Amino acid sequence: SAVISQKPSRDICQxxxxxxxxxxxxxxxxxxxxxxxQPGQSLTLIATANxxxxxxxxxxxxxxxxxxxxxxxxxxxxxxxxxxxxxxxxYLCSVENGELFFGEGSRLTVL
Amino acid sequence: xxxxxxSPEALRLQEGESSSLNCSYTVSxxxxxxxxxxxxxKGPEFLFTLYSAGEEKEKExxxxxxxxxxxxxxxxxxxxxxxxxxxxxxxxxxxxxYGKLTFGQGTxxxxxx
Numbered sequence: 188s189a190v191i192s193q194k195p196s197r198d199i200c201q202x203x204x205x206x207x208x209x210x211x212x213x214x215x216x217x218x219x220x221x222x223x224x225q226p227g228q229s230l231t232l233i234a235t236a237n238x239x240x241x242x243x244x245x246x247x248x249x250x251x252x253x254x255x256x257x258x259x260x261x262x263x264x265x266x267x268x269x270x271x272x273x274x275x276x277x278y279l280c281s282v283e284n285g286e287l288f289f290g291e292g293s294r295l296t297v298l
Numbered sequence: 299x300x301x302x303x304x305s306p307e308a309l310r311l312q313e314g315e316s317s318s319l320n321c322s323y324t325v326s327x328x329x330x331x332x333x334x335x336x337x338x339x340k341g342p343e344f345l346f347t348l349y350s351a352g353e354e355k356e357k358e359x360x361x362x363x364x365x366x367x368x369x370x371x372x373x374x375x376x377x378x379x380x381x382x383x384x385x386x387x388x389x390x391x392x393x394x395x396y397g398k399l400t401f402g403q404g405t406x407x408x409x410x411x
Binding site: 188191220228229230231232245279286287288289290291292294 | 332334339340341342343344347385387398399401402403404
């Protein structure tokens, strides 16, 4: 397994601002991903965070809205830009380390 | 398009009352059927991965099985601490991202003492 730490665990943000979520893993992993869990809904993959290159985004998600960094094999960030109330969700970092493991999530509320 | 449907949406059991959760999937070339447990305010906790029809895996009071169209999570003699949302997810073989799982909506399990 892998120990995945996310910061912040929760935050309340104002409309139009941006917030960066950090994900730290306790071991080097090749593959890291970012998921979103909207209220009352299931998990949806936002993008694959590629080390040393641009992230690969899923349909419906764009780099301008969700810029991602992956400077090394243990760390990634997801920024939620120009937030609106519709961005209120839990954002989850996940890693493939034999299986697919998830962090505790970052719960964002946008007012 | 891949689809994963879980039933029931919610299940209430008495402690010791065994039951099963269902996960039906429509996936082009299944490359793994996953079960997770999610507690309120927490991220999903990995339980099992099943790869082929007929495969079974067990962990404590939980047993997951897989057919060509669905998976079951059997809970034997549940305890209140088994109360959680159970998520089912599928990965297809269609060349999509390795990390892309299609998740069901989850089954909220409540076990009363």
